[in-house]
Amino acid sequence: MPTLYHHPLCPHSRFVRLVLSEYGIDATLIEERVSDRRPEFLALDAAGRTPVFVDDNGLVAPGANLIAEYIDETYGAERGAQRLLPQEMAARIETRRLVDWFNVKFFDEVTNWLITEKVYKRFAPPGGAPDMDVVRVARANIRHHMRYIGYLTNARNWLAGDRLTYADFAAAAHISCADYLGDAPWDEDEAAKHWYQRIKSRPAFRPLLSYRAPGLTPGRYYAELDF
Amino acid sequence: MPTLYHHPLCPHSRFVRLVLSEYGIDATLIEERVSDRRPEFLALDAAGRTPVFVDDNGLVAPGANLIAEYIDETYGAERGAQRLLPQEMAARIETRRLVDWFNVKFFDEVTNWLITEKVYKRFAPPGGAPDMDVVRVARANIRHHMRYIGYLTNARNWLAGDRLTYADFAAAAHISCADYLGDAPWDEDEAAKHWYQRIKSRPAFRPLLSYRAPGLTPGRYYAELDF
Numbered sequence: 356m357p358t359l360y361h362h363p364l365c366p367h368s369r370f371v372r373l374v375l376s377e378y379g380i381d382a383t384l385i386e387e388r389v390s391d392r393r394p395e396f397l398a399l400d401a402a403g404r405t406p407v408f409v410d411d412n413g414l415v416a417p418g419a420n421l422i423a424e425y426i427d428e429t430y431g432a433e434r435g436a437q438r439l440l441p442q443e444m445a446a447r448i449e450t451r452r453l454v455d456w457f458n459v460k461f462f463d464e465v466t467n468w469l470i471t472e473k474v475y476k477r478f479a480p481p482g483g484a485p486d487m488d489v490v491r492v493a494r495a496n497i498r499h500h501m502r503y504i505g506y507l508t509n510a511r512n513w514l515a516g517d518r519l520t521y522a523d524f525a526a527a528a529h530i531s532c533a534d535y536l537g538d539a540p541w542d543e544d545e546a547a548k549h550w551y552q553r554i555k556s557r558p559a560f561r562p563l564l565s566y567r568a569p570g571l572t573p574g575r576y577y578a579e580l581d582f
Numbered sequence: 583m584p585t586l587y588h589h590p591l592c593p594h595s596r597f598v599r600l601v602l603s604e605y606g607i608d609a610t611l612i613e614e615r616v617s618d619r620r621p622e623f624l625a626l627d628a629a630g631r632t633p634v635f636v637d638d639n640g641l642v643a644p645g646a647n648l649i650a651e652y653i654d655e656t657y658g659a660e661r662g663a664q665r666l667l668p669q670e671m672a673a674r675i676e677t678r679r680l681v682d683w684f685n686v687k688f689f690d691e692v693t694n695w696l697i698t699e700k701v702y703k704r705f706a707p708p709g710g711a712p713d714m715d716v717v718r719v720a721r722a723n724i725r726h727h728m729r730y731i732g733y734l735t736n737a738r739n740w741l742a743g744d745r746l747t748y749a750d751f752a753a754a755a756h757i758s759c760a761d762y763l764g765d766a767p768w769d770e771d772e773a774a775k776h777w778y779q780r781i782k783s784r785p786a787f788r789p790l791l792s793y794r795a796p797g798l799t800p801g802r803y804y805a806e807l808d809f
Contacts, residue, residue, distance in 0.1 A: 400679075401730070402687055414672060420647070421678045428671070444655070445641060451648045452627075459686070460629055503628070 360387045360396060360407040363566050364474050364535060366466045367419035367458060368406040369528035374423060374439060374521065376559035378430055382408070390479035419458055423521055439521045450515040453507075453522035457529050461500055466529045468493040473536050474571065490538070497533055498543050504551075505544030514550070527554045531563055537574030541582065548582075556580050584609045587623060587634040589616070590793050591701050591762060593693045594646035594685060595633040596755035601650060601666060601748065603786035605657055609635070617706035646685055650748055666748045677742040680734075680749035684756050688727055693756045695720040700763050701798065717765070724760055725770050731778075732771030741777070754781045758790055764801030768809065775809075783807050 359375065359382040361368035375382050387396055387405050400407045400417035408416045408425070416425040427440040441447055472485035504526060507514050515522040530551060533539045541548050554560070564578045576582035586602065586609040588595030602609050614623055614632050627634045627644035635643045635652065643652040654667040668674055699712035731753060734741050742749040757778060760766045768775050781787065791805045803809035 402683060414675060416675050417679055418682055421675065421682060424651075424678060425671075425675060428674075444652075447655075448641060448643050448648065448652060451651060452629075452644055455645055455648060456629060 357382045357411055358385060358409040360385050360399065360405055362387060362405045364470055364532055364568060365405045366462065366470070366529040366532045369531060369563055370419050370458065370525045371406045371408065371422050372563065373524040373528055373559045374426060376562070377439065377524065377557070378426065380430060388478060390475060420454065423454065436518070439519070439524070441518065441520060446516050450520040450522045453515050454525045457525040461529050464496040465493045465500065466532050469533055469536050469538055474568070494538055497538065498540055501540060501543040501547045505546035508550040509546045523554050527551065534577050535573045539574070541576065552580065584638055585612060585636040587612050587614045587626065587632055589614060589632045591697055591759055591795060592632045593689060593756040593759045596758060596790055597646050597685065597752045598633045598635065598649050599790065600751040600755055600786045601653060603789070604666065604751070605653065607657060615705060617702060647681065650681065663745070666746070666751070668745065668747060673743050677747040677749045680742050681752045684752040688756050691723040692720045692727065693759050696760055696763050696765055701795070721765055724765065725767055728767060728770040728774045732773035735777040736773045750781050754778060761804050762800045766801070768803065779807065
């Protein structure tokens, strides 16, 4: 069975977990705190980030985008209409553009700040209380992204087009982290909310929604499918 | 002819220019200052970053990693031994891992700081002198990366293995920007220096080495092939 080194509130790890689950690929989950800088973990990925995927053949794929490409090339290529990275070139570009949008831009502007301040600071030295100025900037930034999701899903069935793709899972993974922390603004955009309700209802989402971090109660609507 | 929207000292743009040149793909270069936030440019890429590649078929590929995948799938797939993203899975993973290392990690720790402080501040409001504390951090960080390049190229012919790949061009693109600004520490690692001498000697590098930014003299060894 493959292994996924992950953190339960790392958005990039959540993206990969959703993809694996959607494809029906079982993986042993190993929780990793990257701040521990475990030598065995750094030997798998010198960059020391979650997630890292280790396949049955021994191949080690580090980082969410790289894992997504690897999964596509090894498990996804023959899925036909269920393939999460579409075959057709314009749709491939749009899917990868949006995966990048959430895994890089949204992360830089929202989730990295929220998770670092509210989650990672709890167990990594020097620790301390969240810097609320930083949290407020992340909360302001996420509103623009909610409207962008609304704009896209008003014009399309799913984020990158008519079919469900990696883009939806990347976006939903990041938003689910913000939602856990009570920082997803569900009053901002109705279309974005409806899109999230749809993707949140997929069976792949269930393990994420049942997760509870020690000492960190999830936001009010986190596990509700109808909110 | 395809079009590449780029900035001459943007490391991600340089990576794509090297790849296009290595593959013999001519492209019209349009210099873009992302800080201008031109509506026509934002219509091509809502994220507003360089580079953006527009192919003859009208497809718009934004962002260095996405362009690299697109070029591989449209121009690279049939290049055989000259293909810059190898066919074999372990080599594909290693190549993409290192492309990510330089385009994300090296950028976050080195080039983003150097270019923002020393180049972009010159023409984007509010402007001002470079923050030398930030520049010093970038100069300290780049030394670790030089040793990592040395470590890899001591064990292998090129960065990701025996063959030249995207990884070499991504790394060299970022280092060439630091080198232009006089911030590449050539005293740090002999193997890294030898690797850079080899890749810098390739014809694809020539247009980059002949570039001069208005009012910004390049570092002493920038254009020398033997330094």
